[in-house]
Amino acid sequence: xxxxxxxxxxxxxxxxxxxxxxxxxxxxxxxxxxxxxxxxxxxxxxxxxxxxxxxxxxxxxxxxxxxxxxxxxxxxxxxxxxxxxxxxxxxxxxxxxxxxxxxxxxxxxxxxxxxxxxxxxxxxxxxxxxxxxxxxxxxxxxxxxxxxxxxxxxxxxxxxxxxxxxxxxxxxxxxxxxxxxxxxxxxxxxxxxxxxxxxxxxxxxxxxxxxxxxxxxxxxxxxxxxxxxxxxxxxxxxxxxxxxxxxxxxxxxxxxxxxxxxxxxxxxxxxxxxxxxxxxxxxxxxxxxxxxxxxxxxxxxxxxxxxxxxxx
Numbered sequence: 143x144x145x146x147x148x149x150x151x152x153x154x155x156x157x158x159x160x161x162x163x164x165x166x167x168x169x170x171x172x173x174x175x176x177x178x179x180x181x182x183x184x185x186x187x188x189x190x191x192x193x194x195x196x197x198x199x200x201x202x203x204x205x206x207x208x209x210x211x212x213x214x215x216x217x218x219x220x221x222x223x224x225x226x227x228x229x230x231x232x233x234x235x236x237x238x239x240x241x242x243x244x245x246x247x248x249x250x251x252x253x254x255x256x257x258x259x260x261x262x263x264x265x266x267x268x269x270x271x272x273x274x275x276x277x278x279x280x281x282x283x284x285x286x287x288x289x290x291x292x293x294x295x296x297x298x299x300x301x302x303x304x305x306x307x308x309x310x311x312x313x314x315x316x317x318x319x320x321x322x323x324x325x326x327x328x329x330x331x332x333x334x335x336x337x338x339x340x341x342x343x344x345x346x347x348x349x350x351x352x353x354x355x356x357x358x359x360x361x362x363x364x365x366x367x368x369x370x371x372x373x374x375x376x377x378x379x380x381x382x383x384x385x386x387x388x389x390x391x392x393x394x395x396x397x398x399x400x401x402x403x404x405x406x407x408x409x410x411x412x413x414x415x416x417x418x419x420x421x422x423x424x425x426x427x428x429x430x431x432x433x434x435x436x437x438x439x440x441x442x443x444x445x446x447x448x449x450x451x452x453x454x
Contacts, residue, residue: 143170144329144446145200145283145302145341148439149208149350150177153432155188157439162195164412170450171443174200174233174258174283174341178208178350182219189223189230200231200256200281203246204239207350217250231255231281237262240269247278256281258304265290274299283341291336300338303328306348308375314359317377325365325375329449344442345375346435359383360392362400362417362434365442366409367449376403390428397421411448413441 380392
């Protein structure tokens with residue numbers, strides 16, 4: 143099972159809700175969502191669509207970034223959307239807040255809880271052991287940690303490996319000099335390595351950042367599978383990047399490269415068809431940077447779901 147880690151911003155949520163309602167034979171995706179906005183309008187639109195599409199999701203109840211950092215009123219704000227506990231997974235990020243997390247789990251009588259270990263999680267703490275070995279905890283998400291994995295071996299927990307796979311550049315124009323890069327091979331080896339699932343941040347930065355000014359360059363990041371089964375990411379970047387003018391023209395330059403590649407590789411995900419549609423409307427009809435990001439996310443999720451379906 144694949145657990146893409148996404149923040150609860152508008153276009154990440156649009157990607158998830160569109161994926162949830164697309165025709166497909168099965169689903170091997172459980173998104174992990176970290177809310178980051180004080181207004182929950184996008185969440186209120188997305189979560190019912192995930193439920194309608196039978197896509198279970200993990201919702202972080204103690205976000206560590208964005209406008210909701212360290213706030214715990216999410217359950218109140220999303221009371222109606224979260225009323226059916228079988229459709230979602232209560233999730234907490236662990237630092238050294240073990241007692242507080244355990245109190246929250248008991249207060250709301252949660253079961254099958256997911257815990258995400260951060261870099262500051264002290265996995266040698268006895269309170270950590272008390273929490274993770276609680277019968278209410280089912281999923282443990284962490285970076286590669288052999289000590290923790292051995293501790294959890296044969297303890298009835300589902301262990302999910304979290305990786306930061308996207309090699310971010312400082313500027314979009316820097317991707318012009320970046321060749322195709324291997325993104326992930328976890329789908330090939332996670333079971334053999336003793337994991338029940340794998341997670342990453344999709345072709346996005348793992349570091350949380352707020353939106354900035356219009357970019358000098360437009361970059362489209364698309365993942366695809368190579369013949370050896372590995373997933374790679376290719377960067378398609380505009381050429382006229384001296385200033386912030388003519389964003390539509392920059393998008394057309396990047397989209398032309400992407401569509402040419404998609405046609406050469408005979409890639410036809412729903413997301414890639416959407417990109418073709420924008421490009422073929424004439425001069426690369428510009429959908430906005432958020433929609434470009436949405437296409438990258440959705441293409442990746444579709445790809446991994448199809449890979450896992452084939453591997454079953």
